[in-house]
Amino acid sequence: MKRIALVLAAFLLAGCAAAPAQPAPAGTEHRVFNDTDVMFSQMMVAHHGQALEMVRLARSKAEREDVRTLAAAIDVTETDELKTMQVWLDTWGQPPAADASAHAGHGGAHGTNPDDLKALQAASGRDFETKFLNLLIAHQHNAIEIARMETGTGVNPGALDLAKRIDESRTAEIQQMLRFLNPPA
Template identity: 40%
Template sequence: MRINRKISIAVVAGGLALLTACGGNGDSMAGHEGMTSASASAPAATSASAQPSGASNDADVMFAQMMIPHHEQAVEMADLASTRASDPEVKELAAKIKAAQDPEIQTMKGWLTEWGKPAPEGGMGHDMPGVMSEEDMKKLEAAKGKAFDKLFVQQMIAHHNGAIAMAKTEQTGGSDPQATELAKTIETTQQAEVEQLQKILDRL
């Protein structure tokens, strides 16, 4: 499989036992794509093309199924900020969050389709860290101005911290290189946003 070639290049004489450690791979998606053509003549290429979803495991599937609704709630929160926030930095950051997470939602839905796994339906589904309750969302929707700014920032910090925890889990247990790379991106991006949100909260 493609992931086997990836590991054999990264770790000489690693053997099949190293498949369990592949979640920590830090290769970029670009590097992964380049390796496909470079290794086209390898015997594993046949099985990779015959089993396109062979590189994913249960952790990858769970990551996508949980992160999709998690992102969708963040986008919903960001949409509220466009009409309710009074702080310019809050509005700007909310727009940035939506712009980043909307495409990631579509990417993860595409993976689930490729893997032959169902996309999440009917709300949050899983018990996920950082998710706002219906009551939390109603409070945010009812708030305006500075009250909204403070509540939004507090809730988004908790929401982002939950996503970061989920991303770390995927990097540890996932095997699909694109999924683990996205998890790494989510962790890095949202950690930086948490730091910005905390600074905003400190001055509100």
């Protein structure tokens, strides 16, 4: 009964007229999904690709050990999340990723600007760290927004769980990066 209520609520509340969950035979609940779950996964696949590009730069270009450690942790976490979402999309018979702008009409968050990524690649030393932290703070804020879209109208239990974890972990990462930018006196 709870699942029926969630599906109905997702359908009624979705801004994009999300389809109700696909019927799933017993034991295949991981295949229950709606348009929001698909959009969340596709957008996050593209989003994670950009984050991985940034953190891999930081692992070699950042001067501070704490910044390199954070980048390494994000690399491991987001690589694992990326693989999970790619498996879901494949299982659901959906394209592996979508251009971030493809969902702009659905309230989709914008990706990181390619010019900002180029400027980050060209930076070095403390300038790199400042650019990296500021860019990643904004990028992770977008991840939180995408995750909250999922928790608002998604129905897939795995996607909902991942979205909650993304919201919590990226919020903590932002707080940590703000401390890196503004250390206590």
